[in-house]
Amino acid sequence: MSALLRIPTVLRPAMGGAxxxxxxxSTIGAVLSDVTSRFPAVKGQLLNDDGTLHRFLNVYVNDDxxxxxxxxxxxxxxxxxxxxxxxxxxxAQ
Amino acid sequence: MLATxxxxxxxxGCGLLLGTREGIVVDVVASPNVAASAKVYEIDPKVLLxxxxxxxxxxxxxxxxxxxHTHSPAYPSPTDIAQAPDPAxxxxxxxxxxxxxxxxxxRIADGDVTEELVRVEGVTGALGDD
Numbered sequence: 001m002s003a004l005l006r007i008p009t010v011l012r013p014a015m016g017g018a019x020x021x022x023x024x025x026s027t028i029g030a031v032l033s034d035v036t037s038r039f040p041a042v043k044g045q046l047l048n049d050d051g052t053l054h055r056f057l058n059v060y061v062n063d064d065x066x067x068x069x070x071x072x073x074x075x076x077x078x079x080x081x082x083x084x085x086x087x088x089x090x091x092a093q
Numbered sequence: 094m095l096a097t098x099x100x101x102x103x104x105x106g107c108g109l110l111l112g113t114r115e116g117i118v119v120d121v122v123a124s125p126n127v128a129a130s131a132k133v134y135e136i137d138p139k140v141l142l143x144x145x146x147x148x149x150x151x152x153x154x155x156x157x158x159x160x161x162h163t164h165s166p167a168y169p170s171p172t173d174i175a176q177a178p179d180p181a182x183x184x185x186x187x188x189x190x191x192x193x194x195x196x197x198x199x200r201i202a203d204g205d206v207t208e209e210l211v212r213v214e215g216v217t218g219a220l221g222d223d
Binding site: 088 | 105107109128130132133134135136138139141142145154158160162163164165169170172173176177178179180181
């Protein structure tokens with residue numbers, strides 16, 4: 001199952017510089033395994049040690065936020081577009 | 094930006110800066126603070142997605158973020174510094190801790206904070222625009 005993964009600017013240097021890559025996997029978990037096996041340096045920014053999605057990573061499949069679709073269990077269909085969006089957060093505290 | 098942050102009170106207000114690669118901000122995109130807190134902010138992921146897509150469509154880039162400190166100065170906190178998502182971005186802080194409010198901009202890279210000058214040009218629209 002090949003899909004397109006859009007890479008945010010901040011992760012591009014560690015992922016070969018491309019704005020997007022083709023990825024394999026029928027779930028988000030499988031896709032991120034594909035990504036982290038090819039680019040081990042980004043693993044900590046994508047996944048927690050228990051394999052769940054990093055709290056500050058937003059993942060969209062087309063227009064849907066995967067946290068409402070089962071997180072790493074969310075399914076990925078052929079030609080879907082997956083977007084990784086690191087959260088933008090901070091605060092006075 | 095100021096109107097967005099005042100409207101967000103008592104919570105921190107926030108939004109994204111849309112502009113050119115050279116650092117000229119052409120639009121400000123207000124966002125709900127999904128952390129809904131007076132101490133922390135988080136840009137609504139739906140606004141993030143929509144703004145990135147708009148940037149792609151219009152040949153622009155997301156060049157930074159603004160947020161307010163309701164009771165502290167317009168300077169990045171340790172949280173701001175630790176969670177700064179992109180070293181290429183501009184980080185604008187709006188302090189509502191005093192009157193008049195203070196707006197300052199910074200670069201944050203590898204834990205280093207450098208203030209930068211903000212120059213406003215060609216302001217259009219009514220007073221109180223975001």
